[in-house]
Amino acid sequence: MAFDRNELRRVMGHFATGVTVVTTHDGSGRCYGLTANAVCSVSLDPPLVLVCVDKGAESHPAFGLSQAFVVNILSDGQEDLSRHFAVSGGDKFVDMPCRSGGTGAPILDGALGYVECRVVATHDAGDHTIYIGEVQGAAAREGHPLLFFRGRYHFLHQE
Numbered sequence: 001m002a003f004d005r006n007e008l009r010r011v012m013g014h015f016a017t018g019v020t021v022v023t024t025h026d027g028s029g030r031c032y033g034l035t036a037n038a039v040c041s042v043s044l045d046p047p048l049v050l051v052c053v054d055k056g057a058e059s060h061p062a063f064g065l066s067q068a069f070v071v072n073i074l075s076d077g078q079e080d081l082s083r084h085f086a087v088s089g090g091d092k093f094v095d096m097p098c099r100s101g102g103t104g105a106p107i108l109d110g111a112l113g114y115v116e117c118r119v120v121a122t123h124d125a126g127d128h129t130i131y132i133g134e135v136q137g138a139a140a141r142e143g144h145p146l147l148f149f150r151g152r153y154h155f156l157h158q159e
């Protein structure tokens with residue numbers, strides 16, 4: 001019998017993470033994005049980063065269409081942005097301050113950092129797809145991160 005999903009979610013919730021918004025596009029000019037913490041730096045040579053995307057997410061097909069994504073690392077002032085991108089569906093980019101990266105995926109204004117990738121491998125993983133991207137560009141600024149722990153947002157500088 002499979003391990004209880006709610007218990008796995010509760011236990012893994014003890015693994016504190018940063019928060020990102022992973023953005024992509026469908027190749028026809030429409031942008032997509034979702035809040036994600038299943039993000040990992042995989043390799044430095046070559047430079048690879050992975051994201052795990054729920055197959056049920058509205059954004060999911062766009063990753064396959066564009067073969068590109070940007071991991072936007074959120075700052076402690078971007079909790080509202082995280083909540084915005086955690087709601088499924090609709091055009092999340094209306095009045096959204098951002099610019100288009102070289103891959104066409106949006107880079108969000110005000111992020112603590114970003115990593116722009118072209119997909120080089122895709123792995124089926126249960127109810128998620130793992131997209132491994134080769135890094136095309138990246139930058140970061142000074143500031144504090146938004147954190148996620150046990151189902152709630154936290155702030156480094158208050159603790």
Ligand SMILES: Cc1cc2nc3c(=O)[nH]c(=O)nc-3n(C[C@H](O)[C@H](O)[C@H](O)COP(=O)(O)O)c2cc1C
Binds near residue numbers: 019087090
């Ligand atoms: C802190 C946090 C982390 C999340 N991490 C992921 C993740 O790594 N992968 C994922 O597919 N969904 C993740 N989600 C859920 C998606 O953000 C959510 O399902 C979103 O509504 C999907 O948007 P879409 O259906 O418009 O693509 C996370 C949500 C939160 C609040």
